[in-house]
Amino acid sequence: MALIDLGRKEIHCKIVYYGAGRCGKTTNLLYIYNAMSDNDRGKMLTIDTKGDRTLFFDLLPLNLGKISGFDIRIQLYTVPGQVMYEATRKLVLKGVDGLVFVADPLKVRQERNIESLDDLRRNIADHGLDLKEMPLVLQYNKRDLCDTPVPTLSVEELEQDLNQVYQVPGFEAIATKGPGVFETLKEISKRTVNYVANKHLFNK
Amino acid sequence: MADMILTADAVGGVKSIINDKLISENVQTVLVIDGAGNILAHCGQDTDGVDALSLAALTAANFGATSQIAKLIGENDFSLLYHKGEKANIHFARLGGEMILVSIFGDDVSLGLVRVRVDELAADINRIFEG
């Protein structure tokens, strides 16, 4: 849920990066963290990782400038993707305002992507929301793997699997190196802030 | 969960009663947070050494997890949590709705006092923020 602080003129929104385990959610946040200046980013919190797996969530607070005189404060969260952390994913989605669904291009992960998006839709519904109505963008990550011999899915195939219902913008990305990371962040931030601001500030 | 809109008056009102009941008794830091991990009000010592945003996010998630634990053993919810450290202690209380009050205090403050004062505050904070 967004928080609008009229006294301090701040809008706080929560954006969650969702997707199957190992698709690159934490890598997106790390790239953003390393690329932003100290003034625009808070501390990155990573809750305990066993090996390199997110067990609870990651959190990265950002300042993204102003809209209509309000400072925009965004909190980026990731969820643990592994199937067994269902309960944790639901907790992290509490009060979410915008979503990035990160897809893995490996052919062997095709089913996992589809299941994870379905899991997202259900968990959002359990919070009384409809994914179709929410700010959402897709990210087709790890595009660098498509130039290697490993079998991967084309963007068309991923669109077919994941974006038929939602018809939202999709961004190709290589989260380890940066391409697509800020394009994804910019689009979801814009959509989320507009969504919140339209609800409360302009439509009165 | 509905979006929350805070006015300067509401925040000022909540801070003033928290200052009155807790900060004046030497409680170091008090935060009011919502279920999504947003900080609604922040009183007392500034967050030197305490990262308030991380604390709020973890508290919200921890309370969510604890609610699930409560349900597993047939309780509706645990309304408060307390952790005792060597120098600092932390007390979390649900304020009705989705809000949580976090108090951080040293050994010079008694847990009993914090409990009583938090109880006294809960209804007022609820009324001011949820109106």
Ligand SMILES: Nc1nc2c(ncn2[C@@H]2O[C@H](COP(=O)(O)OP(=O)(O)O)[C@@H](O)[C@H]2O)c(=O)[nH]1
């Ligand atoms: N080749 C390649 N590897 C990536 C990319 N993004 C993430 N990875 C790797 O994928 C693994 C899992 O990433 P991580 O961010 O931990 O996944 P998460 O489970 O979604 O948080 C790590 O070894 C990353 O380095 C990418 O764009 N290309």
Ligand SMILES: [Mg+2]
């Ligand atoms: Mg991760």
